[in-house]
Amino acid sequence: MLDKDVPEHGPRELTQNPLHKIWMPRTSPGLHLRPITQRRVCMTNCPTLIVTVGLPARGKTYISKKLTRYLNWIGVPTKVFNVGQYRRECLKIYKSFEFFRPDNEEGLKIRRQCATTALNDVRQYLSVEGGQVAVFDATNTTRERRATILKFAEQNGFKVFFVESVCEDPDVIAENIVRVKLDSPDYIHANSEEAIDDFMKRIKCYEASYQPMDENLDKDLSYIKVIDVGRRYLVNRVLDHIQSRIVYYLMNIHITPRSIYLSRHGESDLNIKGRIGGDSGLSDRGKEYAMHLRKFLQEQDISDLKVWTSQMKRTIQTAECLGAPYEQWKALNEIDAGVCEEMMYEEIQENFPQEFAMRDQDKYRYRYPKGESYEDLVQRLEPVIMELERQENVLVICHQAVMRCLLAYFLDKTAEELPYLKCPLHTVLKLTPVAYGCKVESMYLGVDSVNTHRDRPSNVLTQRSTEDALQTVPAHF
Amino acid sequence: MEPLQPEQRMRHRLESLASVPQFCNSPTMIVMVGLPARGKTYISKKLTRYLNWIGVPTKVFNVGQYRREAVKTYKNYEFFKPDNEEAMRIRKACAAAALKDVAIYFSKEQGQAAVFDATNTTRERRSIILNFAKERGYKVFFVESICEDPEIIAENIKQVKFGSPDYADRGYDEALEDFVQRIDCYRASYTPIDDEKDRILSYIKIYDVGSRYLVNRVQDHLQSRIVYYLMNIHVTPRSIYLSRHGESELNLLGRIGGDSGLSPRGQKYANALETFIRDQNIHELKVWTSHMKRTIQTAETLGMPYEQWKALNEIDAGVCEEMTYEEIQEHHPEEFALRDQDKYRYRYPKGESYEDLVHRLEPVIMELERQENVLVVCHQAVMRCLLAYFLDKPAGELPYLRCPLHTALKLTPIAYGCKVESFFLNIEAVNTHRDRPGNVDVDRDPEDALKTVPDHI
Numbered sequence: 001m002l003d004k005d006v007p008e009h010g011p012r013e014l015t016q017n018p019l020h021k022i023w024m025p026r027t028s029p030g031l032h033l034r035p036i037t038q039r040r041v042c043m044t045n046c047p048t049l050i051v052t053v054g055l056p057a058r059g060k061t062y063i064s065k066k067l068t069r070y071l072n073w074i075g076v077p078t079k080v081f082n083v084g085q086y087r088r089e090c091l092k093i094y095k096s097f098e099f100f101r102p103d104n105e106e107g108l109k110i111r112r113q114c115a116t117t118a119l120n121d122v123r124q125y126l127s128v129e130g131g132q133v134a135v136f137d138a139t140n141t142t143r144e145r146r147a148t149i150l151k152f153a154e155q156n157g158f159k160v161f162f163v164e165s166v167c168e169d170p171d172v173i174a175e176n177i178v179r180v181k182l183d184s185p186d187y188i189h190a191n192s193e194e195a196i197d198d199f200m201k202r203i204k205c206y207e208a209s210y211q212p213m214d215e216n217l218d219k220d221l222s223y224i225k226v227i228d229v230g231r232r233y234l235v236n237r238v239l240d241h242i243q244s245r246i247v248y249y250l251m252n253i254h255i256t257p258r259s260i261y262l263s264r265h266g267e268s269d270l271n272i273k274g275r276i277g278g279d280s281g282l283s284d285r286g287k288e289y290a291m292h293l294r295k296f297l298q299e300q301d302i303s304d305l306k307v308w309t310s311q312m313k314r315t316i317q318t319a320e321c322l323g324a325p326y327e328q329w330k331a332l333n334e335i336d337a338g339v340c341e342e343m344m345y346e347e348i349q350e351n352f353p354q355e356f357a358m359r360d361q362d363k364y365r366y367r368y369p370k371g372e373s374y375e376d377l378v379q380r381l382e383p384v385i386m387e388l389e390r391q392e393n394v395l396v397i398c399h400q401a402v403m404r405c406l407l408a409y410f411l412d413k414t415a416e417e418l419p420y421l422k423c424p425l426h427t428v429l430k431l432t433p434v435a436y437g438c439k440v441e442s443m444y445l446g447v448d449s450v451n452t453h454r455d456r457p458s459n460v461l462t463q464r465s466t467e468d469a470l471q472t473v474p475a476h477f
Numbered sequence: 478m479e480p481l482q483p484e485q486r487m488r489h490r491l492e493s494l495a496s497v498p499q500f501c502n503s504p505t506m507i508v509m510v511g512l513p514a515r516g517k518t519y520i521s522k523k524l525t526r527y528l529n530w531i532g533v534p535t536k537v538f539n540v541g542q543y544r545r546e547a548v549k550t551y552k553n554y555e556f557f558k559p560d561n562e563e564a565m566r567i568r569k570a571c572a573a574a575a576l577k578d579v580a581i582y583f584s585k586e587q588g589q590a591a592v593f594d595a596t597n598t599t600r601e602r603r604s605i606i607l608n609f610a611k612e613r614g615y616k617v618f619f620v621e622s623i624c625e626d627p628e629i630i631a632e633n634i635k636q637v638k639f640g641s642p643d644y645a646d647r648g649y650d651e652a653l654e655d656f657v658q659r660i661d662c663y664r665a666s667y668t669p670i671d672d673e674k675d676r677i678l679s680y681i682k683i684y685d686v687g688s689r690y691l692v693n694r695v696q697d698h699l700q701s702r703i704v705y706y707l708m709n710i711h712v713t714p715r716s717i718y719l720s721r722h723g724e725s726e727l728n729l730l731g732r733i734g735g736d737s738g739l740s741p742r743g744q745k746y747a748n749a750l751e752t753f754i755r756d757q758n759i760h761e762l763k764v765w766t767s768h769m770k771r772t773i774q775t776a777e778t779l780g781m782p783y784e785q786w787k788a789l790n791e792i793d794a795g796v797c798e799e800m801t802y803e804e805i806q807e808h809h810p811e812e813f814a815l816r817d818q819d820k821y822r823y824r825y826p827k828g829e830s831y832e833d834l835v836h837r838l839e840p841v842i843m844e845l846e847r848q849e850n851v852l853v854v855c856h857q858a859v860m861r862c863l864l865a866y867f868l869d870k871p872a873g874e875l876p877y878l879r880c881p882l883h884t885a886l887k888l889t890p891i892a893y894g895c896k897v898e899s900f901f902l903n904i905e906a907v908n909t910h911r912d913r914p915g916n917v918d919v920d921r922d923p924e925d926a927l928k929t930v931p932d933h934i
Binding site: 012014016021022023025215219231232233234235236237238240241244247248251252279330341370376379387390 | 672676688689690691692693694695697698701704705708709736738768769770773774777785787798827833836844847
């Protein structure tokens, strides 16, 4: 369908948004806005409701939280709605598994009520608050419950995608319970043995009425069945881009224990001069750091460590000192500062004061002229994250902005916090997945370096004084 | 600290030439499974094209072709009858010959993936392949296509079997009848991959052209990418239109890169494109542009919603941005020569290579596979990369594909390939195509270097 209100004298004039450098039509009064879309991940028009399915201790909440973290990181506003939490709010104190008995009418009423409340919040999030994906985290083990959800979704114009986790390996289930259930608010006053015993009985309550997604009865639904923690997957009717990305992600994650080490390159010559970007080599202190890093890794005694670097000299030089094979990724290159490459902050303020201010106004979305934004970086790094998920022990030697993006993914930091995460030189971060999150250990390896972290100054207006602009610039030579 | 030995340094450098790690330690055999007319060869060829494009050297080994070489003339379906001992012997020998060639491809030709395209419908045959692979340390990934929809099968037969050499001199009805009997010969002995008995194997089962998939034991990055690709492709008829932006101000000046607007002729092209698209009467067309002014201006004229992709931006020429070729020769003669020596892998200082571009464009290709009718308004180098993907052009040819201004290409998948229709929309434009000159030596004369530079103001 062609839009007939293109003015006679030609198409709309373009103007470049000064912050993220996107070309868009200059809007004049009288002409209504024709839709322009910037390529965002979620190109679906209707929001998506992801519905988990499975017995307790099958990893539904783990998957829900991880998937949500990933989707938010790539720019798809997503939120988890965990029905168990609603139940805990309703039922202040958890007594025992008896609450979950299928013949406990009172219990059933409360649980149904909680599911309804959660669905209402889902509707609020997706239809009113601008959310794009909602993850409805509950057992949803009966056909009846799932039918209710499908009807709710249809009434509200949401697409539904089921994620079922099926597992009968007793070791995996026991491990799950130890990892996440013992610390649950439900068992805060119980000892390990009591908790495990009660939880096993809880699972039993669901087993009798569990109706897994069925190849025939559910053949028109969109779903993925994850079997035995990812040994096998059954994927049915993937409808759109976002579902395809979700399936790809779920098929790449694993739960094998491992650690990810993040480090910047050693201090570089440009770092010392307070200049950003460029492709300089390591300073003497930077080389010293590389040696300390080598020693540190030897002491950590990591099995089968993979080492990744960018294609910039300073990360490669750092890796060379380690005496181990490494792989270069162009995607790990530092953010491209475009016309500001190799400048000091003082020079940026002098030559591009407006750009400098706009960057402080929205550091995540701000794109350097002929360069990149943090938002661009995240998109560039997505394949790195996907491969990190597949791998086990990895050391990533990268750069400040890149490390901030990766860290934000692992620690679930928002777009606002991301560009201000502290990633100092000569410090290794060791990330180890634990329960539903990530343990971080920060190891400063004892070699001095400049500080390259510039905080957001209080005055971000374009007409601010030079002094105000440069207030938070770290010291340099 | 011991410095790295020279051999170690060399290995690192060799390992790290591409912008993305290769992730293939042992070669992988992708083994097709399924009755005739289930799309095995279609999948084999498409997958091979994709893997080669993203930089994984891959080759198809179609056992049917070996059989055609062994048995010069195909008589009829009786060749495939399970009790035809003579034929069985020949067919087994063909499979063995194909396997032998797979081994040569891996060990002598630096192949990384081989697609073994045959029915492979019996456990016995699959065991032979598994043993063969195990002996040599190859990984095996099965791709089984299961379909019982008679319409799809009939359409398959129509699209690809009638054009087969086997049926070259036969009438439509005769060929169809014979092929159906051929399928029946396989049916009795067909043992699909079993979810229980074969649970240690790595495979994907595709049901009904992709409405459902079963994925078992994905071992590594390559298999994960293969699965993702297979799950995104479809066979719904559609067309993809590729066009560059209209002629730009910098085009007129013979300058590369930059972010200039359309010249007056460029604007005329945008208008002509709008008429052309309207006349094509395309159902639900999606329009994609880059983030650069000239593609967006072109799309604006279409009067339709469009999506901007940063990934579709023109190749970054780094320090050479906005230069003429003459200026590049003057300021960076060595770079200019290196580029002519290996235009695909050459990376501009502080810029990109075609190889980088391909990697950057991979998500665009993946989404193009998912979509139906799409018009992509992009740039010369970008369009070359996309075109090379659809037309299966190797890295050597890619940077020299002709993608002139003011010409729309319409790509329509047919049979195992892609039909291309080229539409010059009759608005004059400068030529921006620079052929590889005869002399690519670093110490060549400027005259030799600039021999193939197209005219400009």
